[in-house]
Amino acid sequence: MITATPLTLYTFAMSHYSEKVRWTLDTSDIPYREVCLSPAFHIAPALRMGGRGQTTLPIIQADEVAIQDSPRILSWLQLHRGPLAVMPSPIDSEARDVEKRFDAIGKDVARYLYAGSFGVADDHILKLWTDHASPWQAAFIRHTYPVMRWVFKRKLSINPPRVEKARQRIAATMDWLDAQLADGRTYLVDGTFTVADITAASLLAPLACPRQHPVYGDPAYQAGMAQALRGWEGRPAIAWVRRMYDLHRGRLKGGVF
Ligand SMILES: N[C@@H](CCC(=O)N[C@@H](CS)C(=O)NCC(=O)O)C(=O)O
Structure with a gap:
């Protein structure tokens, strides 16, 4: 390197x-x-x-x-x-196709999570939005939360038809992942840990709540997002995300400032 x-x-x-x-x-x-x-x-x-x-x-x-x-x-x-061990060469590879597939549902995952949590877990969302804020930023966010929530809902298109569409798109992508895993494989591409696994596991982590993640692993997050988390449990895809975290995600290393 x-x-x-x-x-x-x-x-x-x-x-x-x-x-x-x-x-x-x-x-x-x-x-x-x-x-x-x-x-x-x-x-x-x-x-x-x-x-x-x-x-x-x-x-x-x-x-x-x-x-x-x-x-x-x-x-x-x-x-x-690079070259990074998790990045296959050449760059335009199957792993990057899998990356694209999961990147494509990132907004759906966010839309689905917030749809079930706004108005239910506002205190927890406020906590998440202010955890890394300076005191005056936190005061601003708390004070303007109803407006920020409104803007956020419009920006992310959080409305019943789009939320249902998001649920369907997440389910279809999990179906795809379940099908890939059906042959007992551990890794999605080339039998080794790549950005395909990192992307799939990261993008589904808000729904799988791996214990290693400081936000999604927090029981308060899981309680706040309970409505959105319901229904996915028991899927091979969810178990696989937790396994990827168990196998490849130790303590987060970057220093947070
Ligand atoms: N295509 C982008 C998507 C990133 C994205 O949507 N990030 C969200 C947070 S998960 C964000 O920054 N939202 C705030 C905004 O759009 O202003 C990527 O892969 O980095």
């Missing part, structure tokens, strides 16, 4: 796309520090660093370079900190 500038990873603590990049960095022993941002306060830095008119996290930064969007981050890591 090339010795290079330390990386800074900008995340939301509860973001599954952030977890995908965090896990790739941890498992590849790439040093980084993590900066957890809070909703609303991520917008200006994300627009500025990303430079693509997008407000999403994760973003990774090294010196003057900032990369937004998890697949682009993985490609950048492969090029500048």
Whole structure:
């Protein structure tokens, strides 16, 4: 591995796309520090660093370079900190196809989780949204929560037809995963742990609640999100996510600032 500038990873603590990049960095022993941002306060830095008119996290930064969007981050890591053991070569491989398949349900997972939790677990959502905020940011979020919730619901299209569609899309992707696992395999591609496994496990982790994850493993999260978590338990896909965490996810290594 090339010795290079330390990386800074900008995340939301509860973001599954952030977890995908965090896990790739941890498992590849790439040093980084993590900066957890809070909703609303991520917008200006994300627009500025990303430079693509997008407000999403994760973003990774090294010196003057900032990369937004998890697949682009993985490609950048492969090029500048690779070759990574979890990144097959050539880059356009089956593993990256699996990555795309699970990236595609990320918004559905978020939509489905929040749909069942807004109005039910508002206190817990407020806790998640303020855990990494400064005191004045936390006060702002608490004060404007009803407005932020409204904006969030519109932005994520949290309405009954879209939520039902999200449920169907998640179920179809889990069906696909269950079918892959039916032959007893441990790993999705090439019989080895790759970004395919990392992406599938990270993107489903908010529903599988692996104990290793500081947010999803918290019983308070599981209680708050109970409605969205119901119904998936017992699926091979969910057991497999927990197994990936047991096999490949030790303590999170990046220092959170
Ligand atoms: N395609 C992006 C999606 C990332 C994404 O949707 N991130 C969510 C959090 S899980 C986010 O930043 N939402 C806030 C926003 O869009 O402003 C990626 O793979 O990084």
